[in-house]
Amino acid sequence: MAATIKDIAKKVGVSPSTVSRVINGTASISEETKRKIHQAMKELDYHPNSFARSLVNGNTFIIGLVIDAGNSDSFSNAFFVRSVSAIETVAQTKGYNVLITNDSSSENNNAVKNLVLERKVDGIILPVQCMTQELVELMLNHQIPFVVMGEPEQHNQKIFWIDMDNAEGARLAVEHLLSQNYKCPILLAESQETIFEKKRSAGYIEVCRRHQIAHPMVFACDSDEKVRVLTEQIASGAVQADSVICANNIIAFKVLRALKNKGINVPESIGIIAFDNYPLAEYLEPALSVVDIDTYKLGEQAANILFGQIRDKQVTPSSALIPTQIIARESTGK
Amino acid sequence: MAATIKDIAKKVGVSPSTVSRVINGTASISEETKRKIHQAMKELDYHPNSFARSLVNGNTFIIGLVIDAGNSDSFSNAFFVRSVSAIETVAQTKGYNVLITNDSSSENNNAVKNLVLERKVDGIILPVQCMTQELVELMLNHQIPFVVMGEPEQHNQKIFWIDMDNAEGARLAVEHLLSQNYKCPILLAESQETIFEKKRSAGYIEVCRRHQIAHPMVFACDSDEKVRVLTEQIASGAVQADSVICANNIIAFKVLRALKNKGINVPESIGIIAFDNYPLAEYLEPALSVVDIDTYKLGEQAANILFGQIRDKQVTPSSALIPTQIIARESTGK
DNA sequence: GAGAGAACTGCAAACGTTTGCACAGAGGAA
């Protein structure tokens, strides 16, 4: 039903090629013809068929965005939405659309492979958790640009990536605590296995060393029980600490609750600062100080890096660390 | 570079049509030929080109999902992510992909129009806030199925929609408070303008009437100042209330904080229950009781309704209300 | 007033599929 290039050609009395050339501005066409064609396009409500286009010129103007549903806990959510929104906005301004795919709902990366093999997307943005060796090879083989969100463990590959500056965030957190007259911060992480936790630990340790803090310590808080034990040790003095840096917000909430239950004052006796500016942080009592990151910018930059490859044929792998900043609230206001 | 149907045909020694028929199972083909073709497909690593396909058979196997970036506050986030994930999962099982578009980043619904006019998506899911008259007409004209997330104000159109059962949620909240021996619940909403707030009000009023509660009251809490004034009035007895139902979580947090600052005990003196199970609700003190909704199911059902139109050619408008449930925590444990 | 380029336009092939039509051969039924 929809008008095609041929309908316009017929109506104006030119060949389809001429119409195509007017649409794409790909040759010099007399003003008169241009005018008529544009008018006919209006009248017939013409819109180019993107498939026919893709078929001949080989690119689809679609990028794929892999979302990690396995990780759909609420903490990746806030991060996620603004990033997605940013990616889509950037894509739109460049004339691209964004196809999302849920990695975990299919075995074996099949959904992502489908993007490459059948949908022929022009590029892919994917979270580091979804980056399998097989997938990387597939994308490299098919020469399809991709950007990884989150720093990969090994840097031995030609991979473009982007991440928040975890190490810097940890450094800033320690500096902040010291500036508030805390003397002995410890770091609480969920485990020590993910790269971002390693980076945070490293940043923490580095600043502690620099300031000659006696015993920098990193604790694994991967269960409620551990949190309970730890707060008891802090209370009894078995663990020397006057402040904690929590590698994520949920740990912070648990610790805060445990401390209050023990009658330990926050921020007077113990200061708390957490990673990720989870929106409710400011409604806690005391309001939680956090290491914040601009998730919109994160997505925006990821998209920019991708389009650097797609459009500007940039080929030397680049990476970017999005700066973090401290939002000081009551929980570190000794 | 990628292998085409012709390459396979050549390799096996049949015509492209035969290969196509084997792929689509659209005619009877001898077992022998089938076997050879399948083998050749493996060897050449063949994957059908979705564009060429779409070009001839008219459907794209892509659905559009409009996201409302204007509303990217954290409270729609949690809702959003799980819904999106659900929609994508359903789509994937039906062989469809999901194209997202950010409505607000373009003027005049242009981005969404683009989905219809150029991308030729087979269906669209969009939030009710993005549903303009113009868009509805466009989609109807082009006979492209769509599902609205959120109940539209007017029902005079042939529109498929889905929503959480706001009225029922409010009813359950009142019933819950009464069962906990609160006698006089009031409702706090941000405004009275959105349809979901109206529904919640209606459900609240209805149950109050049924239980002959003296003065059912709905307050607009659209600023911190109003929250402050209201809590003072509650404290002084100027407003008679022993419990509040908050139309969203942020109001709940503000009220809780204001009450505590006034030294009013929750849940002993005032009970609080809020809509939306925001993940941190359980970490507040006291842990917040909420009206919960299964956002995954919401997305899942939206997708199912859409595919009902796309694949089963269902044509009589349907709608669905996703049931809510009470999660009782400390804040209503008088 | 001839030759050269520039400006403008058309023809037809190509992109990778699907599908209506046709046809050959096989296997019965009459």
Added chain:
DNA sequence: TTCCTCTGTGCAAACGTTTGCAGTTCTCTC
């Protein structure tokens, strides 16, 4: 034997674009 129905396959057109090549007309330049 003749006719009919199936099964299996190929031919060629079609989907809506883009684009290399070639052709025509026009405008200079000498």
